[in-house]
Amino acid sequence: MAAFLLVESFLQAKYVMKISNYLLATVKESPADAEIASHKLMLRAGLIRKLASGLYTWLPLGNRALKKVENIVRNEMDKSGAMEICMPVVQPAELWLESDRWSQMGPELFRLQDRNDRDFCLGPTHEEVITDLVRKEYSSYRQLPAIFYQIQTKFRDERRPRFGIMRSREFIMKDAYSFHSDEESLQETYSIMHETYSNIFSRLKLNFRSVAADSGSIGGNTSHEFHVLADAGEDEIVFSTDGKYAANIELAEAHLHTPNKKEEKRDSKLVDTGDATSIDSITKLLGIDAKKTLKTLIVHGEDKEGNISNNLVALLLRGDQELNVTKTEKLKGIYSPLKFASNQLILKQTGSTIGSLGPKDLDIHKIADFSVEGLCNFVCGANMAGKHFTDMNWSENCSYDQVADLRMVQGNDKSIADRSPIEIKRGIEVGHIFQLGAKYSESMDASILDSNGKATLMQMGCYGIGITRLLASCIEQNHDEKGILWPSEIAPFRLIILQIDAHKSADVISISESLYNKSLIFDIESLLDDRDRKTSPGVKLTESELIGIPHRIVVSPRTLKENAVEYTNRQTGAKTKVHIEDIEKFLKETVCID
Ligand code: ATP
Numbered sequence: 001m002a003a004f005l006l007v008e009s010f011l012q013a014k015y016v017m018k019i020s021n022y023l024l025a026t027v028k029e030s031p032a033d034a035e036i037a038s039h040k041l042m043l044r045a046g047l048i049r050k051l052a053s054g055l056y057t058w059l060p061l062g063n064r065a066l067k068k069v070e071n072i073v074r075n076e077m078d079k080s081g082a083m084e085i086c087m088p089v090v091q092p093a094e095l096w097l098e099s100d101r102w103s104q105m106g107p108e109l110f111r112l113q114d115r116n117d118r119d120f121c122l123g124p125t126h127e128e129v130i131t132d133l134v135r136k137e138y139s140s141y142r143q144l145p146a147i148f149y150q151i152q153t154k155f156r157d158e159r160r161p162r163f164g165i166m167r168s169r170e171f172i173m174k175d176a177y178s179f180h181s182d183e184e185s186l187q188e189t190y191s192i193m194h195e196t197y198s199n200i201f202s203r204l205k206l207n208f209r210s211v212a213a214d215s216g217s218i219g220g221n222t223s224h225e226f227h228v229l230a231d232a233g234e235d236e237i238v239f240s241t242d243g244k245y246a247a248n249i250e251l252a253e254a255h256l257h258t259p260n261k262k263e264e265k266r267d268s269k270l271v272d273t274g275d276a277t278s279i280d281s282i283t284k285l286l287g288i289d290a291k292k293t294l295k296t297l298i299v300h301g302e303d304k305e306g307n308i309s310n311n312l313v314a315l316l317l318r319g320d321q322e323l324n325v326t327k328t329e330k331l332k333g334i335y336s337p338l339k340f341a342s343n344q345l346i347l348k349q350t351g352s353t354i355g356s357l358g359p360k361d362l363d364i365h366k367i368a369d370f371s372v373e374g375l376c377n378f379v380c381g382a383n384m385a386g387k388h389f390t391d392m393n394w395s396e397n398c399s400y401d402q403v404a405d406l407r408m409v410q411g412n413d414k415s416i417a418d419r420s421p422i423e424i425k426r427g428i429e430v431g432h433i434f435q436l437g438a439k440y441s442e443s444m445d446a447s448i449l450d451s452n453g454k455a456t457l458m459q460m461g462c463y464g465i466g467i468t469r470l471l472a473s474c475i476e477q478n479h480d481e482k483g484i485l486w487p488s489e490i491a492p493f494r495l496i497i498l499q500i501d502a503h504k505s506a507d508v509i510s511i512s513e514s515l516y517n518k519s520l521i522f523d524i525e526s527l528l529d530d531r532d533r534k535t536s537p538g539v540k541l542t543e544s545e546l547i548g549i550p551h552r553i554v555v556s557p558r559t560l561k562e563n564a565v566e567y568t569n570r571q572t573g574a575k576t577k578v579h580i581e582d583i584e585k586f587l588k589e590t591v592c593i594d
């Protein structure tokens, strides 16, 4: 023991991370407003504190982990050849007017005015600013491709901030933008980014999937989201069990699990259904399967300029299917965001009430989902209160004007790739990549001279990762009933050294401090729990598990009696006695390599 102390005694750490002097803001009980594991644990382990709805302070422990996540992302982005920059958070309205997003973004955009009444916003994303930069700095195809990225705070006045930093109003994003002289070059960079993202999420040891996604308000054609699989996820992702198809449910397509059976056609009948109006009550009343019913939903159409119109549109789905809003509102002639027509308007235009709608003699544009194509002898509303038709058939009794994919994919459907079964899981969207094409370069006139000296619009891609959400997702996937189980690369500290009953033996302090110094020589970030007897050994042990430091060493009079310390691995719970003489070797072989 003496030799161990001697070697270390002159090595005093400049800034010793002692808990007695550290803000370890742990909380015993789960805060009432925290619904999901990561949110509860981030508050309980003292990683974050709420300032106001969707606004959080990062406490010392949380901030250390956050910087590590940032650095992994930075490291992989640098490897991809992207150049790091830093753009202003405050952005002039003029740029957003140019791209036509000043109004499109609606209330999610935090807006402000300067002292001269000029309009600005707090950046929710930076397509406009980067396009403005590149159109001024770049002039020739020879300078492209170019990829820029930044890791920076973003602001979005979310309608429903929730789950702590998962969906907050101020959050950190890594946003990257690429510029190209042609589509081929854009696709090449898109693949590199896809690979870079996969490397980042693999380094964080996450169970994730990349899925085809809707481009939303950012625009463009091709896009992929990266989802961390977790029951707490807000999204549903659809993939075939053989891995050939993966998409966000918002745009997923699939073959029906139970296709419509061919039957001998019967003659339709008008039946009294009283106040049975829902699919559920109709199937019970008539003793039929929902697959033999048709539901009719009425929404607003759009005029030529894309404005809402009172020309209504009927959407026809098989009774056991649900409407997919995202797919539907992309259809030409349907107003987006989708708006269901009011009872009053439906009554006025069709003479029918909502509970008895059906396609027969319905004099508005009718779009049928693929699920109703080939449906035989089905039941539908008769457009008369309290009445339905049974045994309806398309060519004999009623019709539609158009067929489209309107329905939400269901578990057990069959993949469109090869008809293998479909699975639906919940995911947290941690990243999103887009091929924007010329969307912004066109509206903002960003062109370069091509190889023929002709001005052409630049092709553009954009690539986001929610850094703060990513950290929360790591916790969502890595915790147990005791607390967080940090993946080593992002743990705020790698080793925690606990002094137990130091008042009973001076050696506890000297050995643990030597151990601390030794860990610094090996570049192991360590935290020393030097709190005195007012903090019980039980609390120290429980807190070390809650904050989830991967490696723990306990130094106590009991362990020192055997000339040893006690090591515990947070992940496996495995305990080992380590003799003082073997500590150095142990640190090198166990803690350093993890
Ligand atoms: P969402 O559908 O979750 O609202 P989004 O499509 O609006 O996400 P993007 O504009 O693609 O998100 O932003 C890139 C990334 O930033 C997202 O993949 C997500 O990880 C993260 N992100 C977006 N909004 C928030 C938020 N309010 N809080 C935390 N992270 C966010």
Ligand code: MG
Binding pocket: none
């Ligand atoms: Mg959003």
